[in-house]
Amino acid sequence: MALIVHRLSVRLGTRAILRDVSARFEAGRVTAILGPNGAGKSTLVKAMAALVTASGSVTLDGAAIGDMDPRARARAIGYLPQDAVVHWNMPAREVVALGRLPHRRASVAPSALDAVAIDRAMAATDTATLAMRPVGELSGGERARVLLARVLAGEPRWLLADEPLASLDPAHQIDLLARLQAHAQGGAGVIVVLHDLVQAARAADDVLLLKDGGVLAFGPVATVLTPALLEQAFGVRVAMLDEGGRRLPVPVGRIDR
Numbered sequence: 468m469a470l471i472v473h474r475l476s477v478r479l480g481t482r483a484i485l486r487d488v489s490a491r492f493e494a495g496r497v498t499a500i501l502g503p504n505g506a507g508k509s510t511l512v513k514a515m516a517a518l519v520t521a522s523g524s525v526t527l528d529g530a531a532i533g534d535m536d537p538r539a540r541a542r543a544i545g546y547l548p549q550d551a552v553v554h555w556n557m558p559a560r561e562v563v564a565l566g567r568l569p570h571r572r573a574s575v576a577p578s579a580l581d582a583v584a585i586d587r588a589m590a591a592t593d594t595a596t597l598a599m600r601p602v603g604e605l606s607g608g609e610r611a612r613v614l615l616a617r618v619l620a621g622e623p624r625w626l627l628a629d630e631p632l633a634s635l636d637p638a639h640q641i642d643l644l645a646r647l648q649a650h651a652q653g654g655a656g657v658i659v660v661l662h663d664l665v666q667a668a669r670a671a672d673d674v675l676l677l678k679d680g681g682v683l684a685f686g687p688v689a690t691v692l693t694p695a696l697l698e699q700a701f702g703v704r705v706a707m708l709d710e711g712g713r714r715l716p717v718p719v720g721r722i723d724r
């Protein structure tokens with residue numbers, strides 16, 4: 468099972484945001500999308516969720532995502548946006564329950580199967596104790612975990628998460644990445660936009676490195692998160708830290724140009 472991006476280009480207004488991006492994402496793996504601010508990471512995941520108009524193609528198990536029935540697509544691809552907002556001040560559990568909508572009719576109460584998926588997603592994101600709290604009263608990090616639970620409750624075969632670590636403390640960052648890894652080990656494909664090089668090296672199997680709307684490198688984490696490529700992408704010098712069999716790149720300074 469694969470999600471294949473072929474020669475994808477996106478223009479917004481008069482600007483070319485993505486240029487000829489091709490990549491093949493495999494199920495069962497975590498792929499981190501990295502790159503400098505403005506490189507096109509969010510635009511790429513939005514295009515993979517059929518949320519922006521693009522030329523080229525995105526296919527899921529051979530079917531063009533733009534041609535899929537929207538409910539079937541929502542069951543297949545879960546999308547967690549950057550800085551997601553919740554417009555209604557509902558209890559957290561009701562927000563998570565919205566993640567089941569691709570599986571049921573909105574007018575029908577959640578089934579026992581829905582309830583199991585909702586409870587499982589809330590346990591996995593450490594949000595069960597927040598279930599009855601209105602989301603408007605939650606901290607940024609608590610709300611971020613509830614929104615991840617909403618996506619997980621939909622049990623998508625592909626999970627696209629845009630900077631999910633941004634408002635989380637270190638313990639919940641580690642938990643969230645472990646949850647994404649577990650989702651991939653369960654057979655799903657996980658694609659996650661990250662800024663933290665160390666966390667990407669810890670959690671990802673593969674890395675897609677974007678720069679200026681194009682692919683600078685794509686492959687297994689050890690082949691992409693190298694000092695040379697990171698210098699080229701970000702203009703930073705990295706020190707490599709050995710930790711638990713992985714080499715973690717720690718940015719230690721800018722390259723003088």
Ligand SMILES: Nc1ncnc2c1ncn2[C@@H]1O[C@H](COP(=O)(O)OP(=O)(O)OP(=O)(O)O)[C@@H](O)[C@H]1O
Pocket residue numbers: 479480482484502503504505506507508509510511
């Ligand atoms: N609606 C839009 N109209 C015009 N340009 C846009 C629009 N949305 C995004 N852009 C531009 O597209 C480029 C890529 O944006 P995108 O959000 O995909 O980058 P990113 O790699 O996710 O950045 P960041 O790391 O800052 O989140 C940026 O230069 C941005 O200003």
